[in-house]
Amino acid sequence: MLHDVFITIETAIKETSGAADALLTNGGEHADLASTVAFALAKQKKQAPVKIAQDLVDELKKRPELSGMTIEATGPYINFILGNAYVSEMLKAAVQPGYGNLEKKTTRVVLEHTSANPNGPLHVGHIRNSIIGDTLARVFRKAGYPLEVQYYVNDMGRQIAIVVWGFDNLDSAQYPGEKEDAHIARVYIAANREIEKDEGITQQVNTLMQLVENGDPATVRKFRKEVARCLDGFRVTMKDLNVAHDRFVWESDFIRNGNTERIINKLKRMPQAHEDETLYLDLSEFGFENKYVIRRSDGTSVYAARDLAFHAWKGANFDRVIDVLGADHKLIGAQLQCTMKILGEKVPEIVHFEFVSLPEGSMSTRAGKFVSADDLIAEIRKRAFDEVTTRRPELDEATRRSIAQSVGLAAIRYDIVKVSPEKSTVFDWKEALDFERQSGPYIQYAHARACSILEKAGEFAECYDMETEQEIILAKQIAKFPMTIEKVVAELRPHILATYARELADTFNTFYHFEPVLKSEGKVRDRRLTLVKAVQNTLKESLETLGIDAIRSM
């Protein structure tokens, strides 16, 4: 709806002014949309921008398709303010279930996220990947794309070999009640300590890696067993974070099914290929200085080879391939894209996010320096439960627990998704545990407040004609939701939705304090209740797309 209006105005300006670009911007407090085209035309028309703007406004006002809006020149700016008919129209869509769903697409998308090495629990860095990825997945589905979400299981790396060595050689019994992934981390950390003391162990680890690549049944079983146990732990954590995958794809399958061998044979024939002891690509003509190694001198494949096979497979089965990866994968990701392009395969789109570190420095599973997602979840639920108990002592414990769980989830997901991915962050307990403004719970609270009003209101006749300034501001904010979904899909930046949801909650809270709803009467009450219904629905859709529970009471 709003998008159509945008196009209409854009076309009208282009036709009226002859400019190639309508130069439409957000009008901010001045208007719904504004054009700065008068500045651009000043030189060629040899006229003052103010005069050009005024002349254009006179012409635009004559156009029938723009009749429902106010058009005025404020100095050199041309401002467009949508009329009440538009506002009513947009609100009618906003009260419908599934508001913001875009038209169904046929482009099949595969989205990969998280894919952490199964050598220890997910920590606060990994879940940045999960939350960005899962939010993107929800937005793509909302935007109408058929989507499959995958987790790429690195089940044959050196880290896993070290874990297996640890289980074979160290005292590695699971503690009572110890979670599988935490158990594996403990063994992995201990094994790494041994490796530091005794270099001979590295040779044993290498042997394990060769055995697994050659498909030795006993070794493969051992690798699979520990990896599967770690993934069981991951699944618990991800479920707590409301993160889901449709399929877990195992790296070793690409050895077993011959895909890796096939892609290596294709790579060998590339002009960039060099085969001496190792097989590697020289991509220096594309600006990559280092060798892109595909196969070791002992004949085993490296991660890059399996990754190429994996991406070729994804490209063959989907129309769009999207990966969410940490900034440490930027170079290897670019090399992968470059190679896929040369091979004529589908090139994956990669969403990178920068690192999360601790105040004392980088996280490291190997060194045991990390804050696990499980610890964060446990701590935040405790905090949320105390908070709910203080605010709502009359509720029974089960209800308070349930609210605390949703509030905790909201706090974590929102805290992570609200920051642009390209910003590196330092994990801060105080901020993670904050339930105030610019937090997930703040938005949930606004939603619960709207639900409460609607519940108390009972039946009412829907009325879409907004009148006061606050009503209209809120209605126009609601109308921006579908365009926000579109924008996230276009830019692959989910924090845009986080910002939108928060601004909508802000606008609603301001409205709430200035415009009585239940206390007003007749038509005024009806239209404000309709507006509250639209806000409630839009907040609900926004929260759910962010993977946050839109609880009705808190």
Add this chain to the structure above:
RNA sequence: GGGCCUGUGGCUUAGCCUGGAUAGAGCGCCGGGCUUCUAACCCGGAUGUCGGGGGUUCGAAUCCCCCCAGGCCCGCCA
């Protein structure tokens, strides 16, 4: 040494790609507001050389160049 990302009030951060109207917001600080629809809230105030310098432009937080600082990467690891 080279490449990528980041630098916005005391702290955290939006805006940067697609240059325009007094740079938005939260925390913290100061002052107000619950016998009124959920105060996880609202209203008002103080706090900014948009890292520094140069350039392009009628106009630069936004584009270009140089410099400084921080993060990440540059492996027969994944």
